[in-house]
Structures are given as C-alpha cells and as structure tokens.
Amino acid sequence: xxxxxxxxxxxxxKNLGRHAELILxxxxxxxxxxxxxxxxxxIETLIQQQVLWRPTEEExxxxxxxxxNLLEQGLKDERNRQLDINVGSAIATIKTLIGHYKEAQSTxxxxxxxxxxxxxxxxVFTLIESLRRNVHKLWTHINNEFGRVGSLSAKIRENxxxxxxxxxxxxxxxxxxxxxxxxxxxxxxxxxKLLVVNLQWEIDKCVTELSSAQKRLFRMLGHFKEIRxxxxxxxxxxxxxxxxxxxxxxxxxxxxxxxxxxxxxxxFEAKALLNTTIDDHDAVLSQIVQSIKVSAVEQTESxxxxxxxxDIFEMPEIEIEEKPETVAVExxxxxxxxxxxxxxxxxxxxxxxxxxxxxxxxxxxxxxxxDSMNDEESSLFNKKLLNNxxxxxxxxxxxxxxxxxxx
Amino acid sequence: MSHFAxxxxxxxxxxxICEYSYPDEHAFLLKPGxxxxxxxxLEKMEFTLSTPQEGNGFYCSYLLPKNNQxxxxxxFIEIISSLSPLVNFLTLVxxxxxxxxxxxxxxxxxxxxxxxxxxxxxxxSTQLDKIVSHSLFRSTSSTVEGKLKQVFNRLIEMDYLxxxxxxxxxxxxxxxWSLLIxxxxxxxxxxxxxxxxxxxxxxxxxxxxx
Numbered sequence: 001x002x003x004x005x006x007x008x009x010x011x012x013x014k015n016l017g018r019h020a021e022l023i024l025x026x027x028x029x030x031x032x033x034x035x036x037x038x039x040x041x042x043i044e045t046l047i048q049q050q051v052l053w054r055p056t057e058e059e060x061x062x063x064x065x066x067x068x069n070l071l072e073q074g075l076k077d078e079r080n081r082q083l084d085i086n087v088g089s090a091i092a093t094i095k096t097l098i099g100h101y102k103e104a105q106s107t108x109x110x111x112x113x114x115x116x117x118x119x120x121x122x123x124v125f126t127l128i129e130s131l132r133r134n135v136h137k138l139w140t141h142i143n144n145e146f147g148r149v150g151s152l153s154a155k156i157r158e159n160x161x162x163x164x165x166x167x168x169x170x171x172x173x174x175x176x177x178x179x180x181x182x183x184x185x186x187x188x189x190x191x192x193k194l195l196v197v198n199l200q201w202e203i204d205k206c207v208t209e210l211s212s213a214q215k216r217l218f219r220m221l222g223h224f225k226e227i228r229x230x231x232x233x234x235x236x237x238x239x240x241x242x243x244x245x246x247x248x249x250x251x252x253x254x255x256x257x258x259x260x261x262x263x264x265x266x267x268f269e270a271k272a273l274l275n276t277t278i279d280d281h282d283a284v285l286s287q288i289v290q291s292i293k294v295s296a297v298e299q300t301e302s303x304x305x306x307x308x309x310x311d312i313f314e315m316p317e318i319e320i321e322e323k324p325e326t327v328a329v330e331x332x333x334x335x336x337x338x339x340x341x342x343x344x345x346x347x348x349x350x351x352x353x354x355x356x357x358x359x360x361x362x363x364x365x366x367x368x369x370x371d372s373m374n375d376e377e378s379s380l381f382n383k384k385l386l387n388n389x390x391x392x393x394x395x396x397x398x399x400x401x402x403x404x405x406x407x
Numbered sequence: 408m409s410h411f412a413x414x415x416x417x418x419x420x421x422x423x424i425c426e427y428s429y430p431d432e433h434a435f436l437l438k439p440g441x442x443x444x445x446x447x448x449l450e451k452m453e454f455t456l457s458t459p460q461e462g463n464g465f466y467c468s469y470l471l472p473k474n475n476q477x478x479x480x481x482x483f484i485e486i487i488s489s490l491s492p493l494v495n496f497l498t499l500v501x502x503x504x505x506x507x508x509x510x511x512x513x514x515x516x517x518x519x520x521x522x523x524x525x526x527x528x529x530x531x532s533t534q535l536d537k538i539v540s541h542s543l544f545r546s547t548s549s550t551v552e553g554k555l556k557q558v559f560n561r562l563i564e565m566d567y568l569x570x571x572x573x574x575x576x577x578x579x580x581x582x583x584w585s586l587l588i589x590x591x592x593x594x595x596x597x598x599x600x601x602x603x604x605x606x607x608x609x610x611x612x613x614x615x616x617x
Contacts, residue, residue: 152507227508229603230588234497234509236602237591239609241491248487249594253472253479260457261590262486263468266478267421 012049016067019046023063026052027071031060073133087172090127094120098184098191105188117190124194131206134169138162138213142220152228159221166214173207176200325365328355332366333381333404341406345386366402382407410435415448418456418467423566425464425582427513436465460589463512464582486590492541493567493587496558499525499534510580516568518555518576526551 101116146155185191386401457468539546546557562568
C-alpha cells in the first residue's frame with residue numbers, strides 16, 4: 001500500500017514538473033492560456049489529477065486551490081492577501097481525532113492508534129503553520145500600509161476586512177480550552193507534547209501577536225479615515241468655491257465669542273516705504289539714489305540668452321517683389337535713355353504702355369520714384385513738373401504732366 | 408535683543424511660530440512656563456497667544472476682539488479670499504505627487520519635481536495658471552518655473568513654507584496648514600456646508616457621465 005502511494009505520488013510530482021510551464025502560465029494568467037489548448041491529452045491528465053478544474057462550462061480552466069496555494073507559498077507571492085480564518089473547524093477536527101485515538105488505544109488497537117496520532121500531529125502542525133502564515137501576512141499588510149491596493153478607500157476596505165478576519169481568528173482561538181486539551185491528553189506523553197506544549201505555546205504567541213496587530217490595524221484605520229476626512233474637506237471646499245465664486249461666510253469678527261481661528265492681528269510693523277510726495281526730501285533722496293552702486297547684475301539663465309549656432313548657408317533667400325508701378329517707371333526712364341535723353345512727357349509714355357492704373361496714379365508713381373532716387377541717379381535726369389494754371393485763387397496747383405530728359 | 412523680546416516681536420509682526428517655521432523660537436516657547444510668560448507679556452498690550460486646534464504652533468491674537476473689529480474684519484476678508492487659492496495649491500501638490508493625503512506640517516517638497524510633473528500634465532499646468540491668476544499669488548511669468556517660484560515665495564512670506572535647502576529648492580511645510588484646515592473645518596461646521604459629501608456627489612455625477 002505504502003509503496004503504491006509512494007509510486008503514484010512520485011509520478012504525480014513528476015507530472016507537475018513536466019508541465020511546470022503550463023501550470024505557472026496558468027497561475028500567472030488565471031486560466032490556461034490559449035497557446036496550450038491544443039495539448040488536450042496533457043490537460044485531461046491534469047484535470048484528472050485535480051491540478052486543473054473548470055468551474056463552469058463557459059469558464060476557462062483554472063488551477064485548483066491546493067496547487068495555487070503551493071505556488072503562492074513557494075513564490076512568496078503577496079497576491080494571496082486574505083487570511084485563513086477557519087480555525088474553528090481545525091480545532092473540531094483535532095478534537096474528533098483525539099476521540100478516535102483514545103478509543104483505539106483503550107481497545108488495544110495500537111496500529112490504528114498510532115495512525116490517529118500521526119494524523120493529530122499533522123493537523124496540529126498544519127494549524128500552527130497556518131496561524132504563523134496568517135500573522136506574517138497581516139504584518140506584511142500593516143508594514144506596507146496595504147500598499148497593494150491603490151486608493152485610500154480600498155485601503156480602508158482592506159483594513160476593515162483584515163480587522164474582521166483577525167477578530168474571527170481570535171474568536172476561533174478562544175475556543176481552545178487548554179484545560180480540556182490537558183484532560184484529553186491525560187497521561188499520554190506524546191499527546192501532551194503535541195497539544196499542550198507545541199500547540200498551546202504557539203497559540204499563546206499567535207494571540208499576543210494578533211492582538212497587537214489588531215491594535216495597529218485599528219490605529220491605522222483611524223489614520224486612513226482622518227486622511228480621508230481631511231482630503232474630502234479640502235476637495236469639497238474646492239468644489240464648493242468653484243460653484244460659489246463670491247461665497248462669503250458671515251463676518252465672524254462681528255459675532256460675540258469669535259473663534260480664535262480667525263483672530264489674527266494686523267502685523268504691527270508696517271513695511272518701511274519712502275514718501276516721494278514730499279518735495280523737501282527730493283535732494284536727499286536723489287543723493288541716496290546716486291550713491292547706490294550696483295555691484296553686479298545677476299543675470300538669470302534664460303534659453304534665449306544662450307549661444308546658438310547659426311547656419312549661414314541655410315538662410316532663406318529673401319525675394320523682393322517689385323511692384324508693377326516701380327517696374328513701369330524704371331522702363332520709362334530706360335526709354336528716356338534709349339531716346340538719347342530727349343525730353344519725354346510721362347503722359348505720352350503712358351499712352352504707349354499698357355498700364356492698368358489711372359493717369360493720376362501713374363504720375364504719382366513717376367514723381368515719387370524720381371523723388372526717392374539717390375543723388376547720383378537724380379543728377380542724371382532732369383524733370384519738370386507741368387502744373388496747371390489755377391483759374392480760381394485757391395492756391396492749389398495740380399501736376400498735369402512730368403517731363404523727363406537727360407542733360 | 409533677548410530671545411524673549413525677539414519672539415514677542417515676531418508674534419506682534421503677525422508671524423506664525425511652529426517647529427518648522429521658527430524651530431528655535433518654538434522650542435523656547437515650549438519650555439515650561441514660557442508660553443504663559445509670553446501670554447502675560449502680550450496681554451499687557453491687549454494681545455494674546457493662540458494655537459491651532461490641529462497640530463502645534465503659536466500666533467498672536469487680539470485679547471479683546473470687540474475693540475479691534477475694524478482690523479479683524481480686514482484680516483477676515485483677507486483670510487477668506489485666500490482660502491480658495493491656498494486650497495487649489497493643496498490639491499495641485501496632492502495630484503502632482505499622487506498622494507492620498509494633502510500637505511501635512513513637516514512634509515518636504517521639491518520644487519523641481521513638482522515643476523517636472525506640472526510641465527508634463529496639461530490639467531495641472533492649467534490649475535497652476537488658475538492659482539497665479541489670483542491676487543494672492545499674482546504672477547506674470549510665462550513659465551511653470553516662474554509661476555511656481557512666485558507661489559513658493561508668497562507661501563514663505565505667509566509662513567506656510569520654509570526654504571529648508573535653497574540650493575536644491577527644497578521646502579518644508581509648516582503647521583500653518585493645520586490652521587488653514589481648522590479654518591475650513593470651522594466654516595464647514597458652522598455654516599453646515601457638508602463639504603465632505605460634495606466630493607462623493609461629484610464622483611457619482613462623474614460616474615453618470617462616464
């Protein structure tokens with residue numbers, strides 16, 4: 001029998017090892033990843049060995065709790081945040097087994113008795129281990145202030161849950177009546193060692209630690225709630241003042257027994273300022289100003305003051321677009337030169353070209369171009385403004401034409 | 408000048424003395440009997456020594472508020488109008504740091520870190536713009552750095568912050584923030600504004616729109 005158990009156990013573990021990748025990927029993703037779905041045969045075996053299971057038809061394949069716990073423990077994974085609070089049933093099991101053991105012993109069935117004793121030991125150690133793990137998990141949460149969850153509200157909920165669980169464990173541990181256990185173990189040294197020495201000592205330690213964890217949790221919850229209240233107050237005020245831009249609470253200083261929170265004095269010492277409106281002080285003040293020497297001007301670094309490389313080859317070419325009237329006037333002057341500097345009237349040239357503007361604009365263009373020529377250019381050309389003879393004595397003269405020639 | 412006179416002068420000048428804003432002065436006032444002695448001294452000038460409910464710190468109040476109503480009204484208007492920009496600053500820092508809690512006395516702030524986050528987040532820089540548009544912090548600077556510097560300088564002037572390491576632009580929050588929280592809580596309680604509920608309601612409304 002033992003040989004068979006041993007053989008199938010080894011085979012089971014080997015099988016786990018052989019499909020370690022599948023199992024671990026399932027552990028990380030929650031369900032068997034699609035990539036493994038073709039391995040039907042392997043999956044079937046794992047289901048039979050209760051490594052994988054399918055909660056409902058629509059669900060994917062999950063790891064069974066026993067395997068997940070094994071991995072969580074082995075990987076020291078903090079994902080398993082919840083405490084194992086089922087202390088009561090563990091105690092009931094141990095008590096039942098003690099009953100079996102005593103009966104077997106009293107009837108002289110020693111083989112069964114020793115098997116029961118081994119079982120009791122197994123359960124006692126499992127309970128101790130589970131208690132130790134609970135305490136460890138609890139302190140991890142406390143030490144990182146429930147850092148695994150993001151929001152403050154989530155921390156508060158986690159804290160409240162942890163408090164409930166601690167209370168349940170403590171209640172469960174309270175069910176241990178060591179007098180009862182001592183009586184149950186009677187004079188049996190092995191039972192006494194297991195139940196009274198090992199278990200009692202461990203449970204005492206656990207109760208002490210859980211009680212102090214409970215206190216810490218309670219204080220931490222108070223702290224979380226205080227932060228939440230403070231933050232809510234500030235955020236609430238922000239929302240409120242955005243909605244009521246001109247909100248003014250009643251003037252508390254006018255009320256009797258005003259709160260000291262708003263009783264703040266006007267600073268006694270005003271800042272010293274110069275009175276520049278007193279004329280008599282002018283001379284003294286200007287002397288003082290003159291005597292001020294600026295030792296160094298502190299230049300703050302600003303990006304537009306920093307040296308920059310200038311790439312002169314990439315400077316864009318500037319294109320000056322000549323206006324059509326300028327081009328036309330230039331053509332006119334070239335025409336004068338072409339005609340050996342003969343006197344030519346601007347209007348007569350105007351008749352020859354196809355200029356879109358009216359006469360007045362043309363004359364103005366010629367006049368302003370010649371007026372803006374430099375000395376060298378203007379010495380080359382002569383011009384005469386042909387003004388009209390004013391018929392009425394308004395004093396206004398109009399340029400009717402411009403004659404241009406070369407000396 | 409004796410230490411005592413120096414502290415009295417600071418108080419009369421409207422300074423807020425706590426373990427972060429003026430550590431030596433604060434320690435001096437905590438010596439047995441010293442606060443009482445200071446109180447007696449101030450009372451001769453019709454002033455008194457006050458302390459916020461939450462946290463530590465000392466500031467000077469009028470012994471007879473009724474006789475100083477004009478000054479108190481002036482101060483009151485100033486306190487009320489500065490609540491909103493100060494609260495905006497508190498939420499800006501909280502959001503920038505991604506903290507659950509708002510600034511507490513003794514908290515250390517690195518301006519460059521704050522600047523970096525604000526520069527990268529449009530919502531936060533808009534919030535900063537809103538803060539510096541208020542007369543309390545008025546800044547014409549176009550950069551986040553310039554605006555923050557102005558805000559921090561004003562907060563130092565008002566004793567909300569102390570510059571604990573000027574070279575690295577590290578600042579420490581003083582206990583005056585506790586006074587601010589006390590003031591808001593007082594208004595909330597007396598005027599029954601139910602500010603805490605506003606946050607939940609806003610979250611619920613936001614959920615509806617999501």
